[in-house]
Amino acid sequence: MTLYELMAAPGRASEAVLNDTTPPEEQSALLTTMRGRLGEMRSAVRRGLESDAPSRTGMVGWNAKTLWERPDPLGAPLLKRVQAYAMAVNEENARMGRIVAAPTAGSAGTLPGALIGVGDELGFTDDALVMPLVLAAGIGDIISQTMFIAGASGGCGAEIGPSAAMAAAAVCELLGGSARQAVHAAAMALMNTIGLVCDPVGGFVEVPCVSRNAFYSVHAVAAAQLALAGLESFIPPDEVVSAMASVGRLLPPELRETGEGGLADTPTGRRIALQMAK
Amino acid sequence: MGLLEVIGPVMVGPSSSHTAGACRLALLARHTLLSPPTEATLTLHGSFAKTAKGHGTDRALAAGLLGYQPDDARIPEALTLAAREGLDLEFVTKDLGDVHPNTVQFSLAAEGETLTLTGSSLGGGVVRVFRVDGFEINFSGGYHTLLVRHTDRAGVIATVARVLADDAVNIATLHCARGSHARGQRGGAAMMSLELETPPSAHVLAYLAQLSAVAWLRLLPDVMQG
Numbered sequence: 290m291t292l293y294e295l296m297a298a299p300g301r302a303s304e305a306v307l308n309d310t311t312p313p314e315e316q317s318a319l320l321t322t323m324r325g326r327l328g329e330m331r332s333a334v335r336r337g338l339e340s341d342a343p344s345r346t347g348m349v350g351w352n353a354k355t356l357w358e359r360p361d362p363l364g365a366p367l368l369k370r371v372q373a374y375a376m377a378v379n380e381e382n383a384r385m386g387r388i389v390a391a392p393t394a395g396s397a398g399t400l401p402g403a404l405i406g407v408g409d410e411l412g413f414t415d416d417a418l419v420m421p422l423v424l425a426a427g428i429g430d431i432i433s434q435t436m437f438i439a440g441a442s443g444g445c446g447a448e449i450g451p452s453a454a455m456a457a458a459a460v461c462e463l464l465g466g467s468a469r470q471a472v473h474a475a476a477m478a479l480m481n482t483i484g485l486v487c488d489p490v491g492g493f494v495e496v497p498c499v500s501r502n503a504f505y506s507v508h509a510v511a512a513a514q515l516a517l518a519g520l521e522s523f524i525p526p527d528e529v530v531s532a533m534a535s536v537g538r539l540l541p542p543e544l545r546e547t548g549e550g551g552l553a554d555t556p557t558g559r560r561i562a563l564q565m566a567k
Numbered sequence: 568m569g570l571l572e573v574i575g576p577v578m579v580g581p582s583s584s585h586t587a588g589a590c591r592l593a594l595l596a597r598h599t600l601l602s603p604p605t606e607a608t609l610t611l612h613g614s615f616a617k618t619a620k621g622h623g624t625d626r627a628l629a630a631g632l633l634g635y636q637p638d639d640a641r642i643p644e645a646l647t648l649a650a651r652e653g654l655d656l657e658f659v660t661k662d663l664g665d666v667h668p669n670t671v672q673f674s675l676a677a678e679g680e681t682l683t684l685t686g687s688s689l690g691g692g693v694v695r696v697f698r699v700d701g702f703e704i705n706f707s708g709g710y711h712t713l714l715v716r717h718t719d720r721a722g723v724i725a726t727v728a729r730v731l732a733d734d735a736v737n738i739a740t741l742h743c744a745r746g747s748h749a750r751g752q753r754g755g756a757a758m759m760s761l762e763l764e765t766p767p768s769a770h771v772l773a774y775l776a777q778l779s780a781v782a783w784l785r786l787l788p789d790v791m792q793g
């Protein structure tokens with residue numbers, strides 16, 4: 290299925306994904322597994338908000354808990370919740386804790402941050418989040434047919450980008466968005482991550498990855514908001530995916546998860562790499 | 568990627584390609600051996616070579632060789648546990664040529680057998696093995712994989728396919744490769760990898776194993792579950 294076809298689905302986009310990918314007799318088992326994965330995501334969020342144990346490098350570990358426990362000077366509880374949830378998952382990940390890759394481990398916080406964060410803030414039950422999660426998976430599946438989803442293949446735009454697109458579509462559907470709106474939410478999220486480089490300091494999935502998940506989960510919610518207002522990506526969604534892929538392939542190897550460019554190639558980044566090599 | 572590959576795996580961090588994928592490749596190598604490896608030389612290429620420590624790739628590879636799944640809480644301690652289990656590990660970095668940036672070559676020794684296996688972690692925990700003992704075969708670990716080392720002669724592939732068909736086992740993919748002997752020269756060494764949608768029954772495996780043209784065969788589990 291293409292995004293174009295998904296967009297034209299008569300009902301919910303998640304139902305179209307389910308029917309397109311899964312034979313009727315296997316659908317209930319799939320939904321049960323998805324429900325289980327949602328539970329795993331939630332448990333990673335919980336552990337991450339409770340722990341301030343530093344990762345092995347000492348670069349991250351306390352960000353989610355700190356944000357979560359501080360007062361909210363902006364008066365924007367949704368924003369705070371989404372960011373804290375996203376970082377909670379990625380800090381668990383950095384501590385070699387148990388998480389759900391969505392679609393990768395480095396980008397594992399974006400989707401739960403946005404989807405569970407919005408769900409909790411607005412009072413949705415976990416059951417209501419399962420079909421949006423299926424849609425997120427479907428969007429990731431479609432993107433992966435054009436580009437392998439990994440920082441190593443096309444930079445962060447090919448990793449956080451798809452995760453934000455998935456999260457945007459999921460949040461859009463959760464809030465009642467049509468298939469067309471959900472796909473446009475995904476496209477708008479993706480078109481605004483194109484070109485993002487993958488430059489993890491010392492090669493560790495910590496800096497910028499933890500804060501990056503916080504930012505791009507908010508970005509996903511923002512994309513859902515635009516789509517729910519009826520705004521659309523001027524460039525057709527499938528073309529946005531192709532653009533993401535071609536920009537990703539143009540990135541030099543230094544900016545594709547080798548830990549040799551960008552933030553990794555700063556004096557501080559190089560110092561961390563040297564320290565940890567010892 | 569299937570839906571459960573996109574939202575998944577459930578895994579120990581920090582990297583789906585460098586931790587979970589690495590663990591799965593090592594699991595496939597582990598299951599290609601009959602008994603647990605005692606010596607392992609792991610050659611890391613590209614991004615695997617450059618960021619192995621930061622992503623826990625070394626521990627994930629050790630964990631897979633010990634038979635642990637990607638969500639096993641023991642992964643962070645796998646290097647220590649490997650030493651305790653009598654697995655001698657050596658990591659080397661080397662340019663393996665024009666292959667995916669996340670590629671690892673396993674050179675393993677176990678009781679009475681050796682194995683070399685090379686594979687790549689493609690992203691999101693998806694992996695691909697493309698060389699076993701020098702034979703260019705190809706499998707993803709996402710099915711029940713049947714590996715057959717056999718003599719390169721007429722009818723072997725047909726026989727294997729027919730016996731599987733009689734057992735109602737559907738073949739998803741099939742790759743065959745012959746050894747380095749010259750073209751047209753029959754009777755040399757060959758290997759095939761078959762990805763099967765359901766596992767063949769024990770008597771089918773036993774029947775195939777005793778065929779004169781079959782040197783050995785292994786049934787590898789689906790490592791993409793979870």
Ligand code: SF4
Binds near residue numbers: 395546
């Ligand atoms: S910078 Fe690289 S490792 Fe970090 S989240 Fe982005 S793609 Fe993943």
